[in-house]
Each structure stands twice: as C-alpha cells, then as structure tokens.
Amino acid sequence: MKILKTLARTFLLSLVLILLLGETETRGQQAGKSTAPFPETLNRIFSNSCTPCHTNKGGLMSRSRLNFNDWTLYSPEKQKEKADLIRSVLEKEKMPPKSARESRPEIILTKEQIGLIKNWADSLNSVNKK
Numbered sequence: 353m354k355i356l357k358t359l360a361r362t363f364l365l366s367l368v369l370i371l372l373l374g375e376t377e378t379r380g381q382q383a384g385k386s387t388a389p390f391p392e393t394l395n396r397i398f399s400n401s402c403t404p405c406h407t408n409k410g411g412l413m414s415r416s417r418l419n420f421n422d423w424t425l426y427s428p429e430k431q432k433e434k435a436d437l438i439r440s441v442l443e444k445e446k447m448p449p450k451s452a453r454e455s456r457p458e459i460i461l462t463k464e465q466i467g468l469i470k471n472w473a474d475s476l477n478s479v480n481k482k
C-alpha cells in the first residue's frame with residue numbers, strides 16, 4: 353500500500369515537472385521569434401540602432417534595462433512603460449550612448465525617426481488606457 357502511494361506521488365510530481373518544463377519551452381520559442389510587435393519602420397530603426405546592445409546578444413547592462421527579445425512577454429502596461437522610457441532617452445539624446453555615437457555615427461537617429469517613435473509611444477498610451 354505504501355509503495356503504491358509513493359509511486360502515485362512520484363508520478364504526479366513528474367507530471368507537474370513535465371508541464372512546467374513544457375511551459376518554459378513554449379515561452380522561450382515565442383521570445384525567439386518576437387520580431388513582429390513593432391511597425392516595420394520602427395523595426396528597422398531599432399535593429400539598425402538599438403538591437404546590437406538591447407537583445408539577448410547584447411551586454412548585460414543594456415539587456416537588463418531593455419531587451420527587445422523579451423518585448424512580447426511584457427504585459428501591455430510594461431510595454432507602455434518601456435515605450436515611454438525609450439521616448440525619454442531619445443528626446444534627451446541619451447541613446448545610443450555617446451561612445452557608440454562617436455564610433456558609429458550612422459546609428460544616430462534623425463529627428464524624423466525620433467518623431468515616429470514618439471507617435472508610436474503615444475499610440476500605445478491611448479490603446480492601453482483603461
């Protein structure tokens with residue numbers, strides 16, 4: 353009788369583990385192909401000027417503040433928060449960082465590009481306002 357109970361417990365435990373592992377795997381896959389959450393024009397700006405640092409292949413500091421690979425895992429509230437942060441660093445010309453601007457001036461955003469990103473951040477605000 354005792355053996356049966358142990359067996360049943362082991363079985364249930366493995367079932368839970370398998371379910372948990374499966375869950376993590378699907379989430380990982382979704383993060384991997386998260387290229388579509390932005391309009392194409394923004395996608396191009398971000399991949400030209402930001403993703404070398406702000407994706408899984410970037411540095412720890414930049415990745416921990418903003419990681420485009422994780423974007424689709426963020427809640428709408430968090431996406432809005434990050435979009436506002438992006439707008440604010442662009443308005444203050446804090447990003448791309450000074451050192452990167454000097455070595456690769458071609459990644460500096462134009463006024464038009466910053467404008468597009470501002471409009472996008474504003475549009476998120478109104479969509480997510482409840």
Ligand code: HEC
Nearest residue numbers: 401402404405406413414417418437438441447448449452
């Ligand atoms: C050369 C690498 C590099 C590039 C390119 C770069 N960043 Fe960053 N970014 C960093 C680093 C490092 C940090 C963290 C340290 C800091 O805040 O200065 C950071 C921080 C940030 C933060 C968080 C700021 C805060 O106050 O929390 C945002 C938002 C951001 N970057 C947006 C961008 C955007 C948008 C672009 C593209 C236009 C960009 N970054 C391009 C390296 C980079």
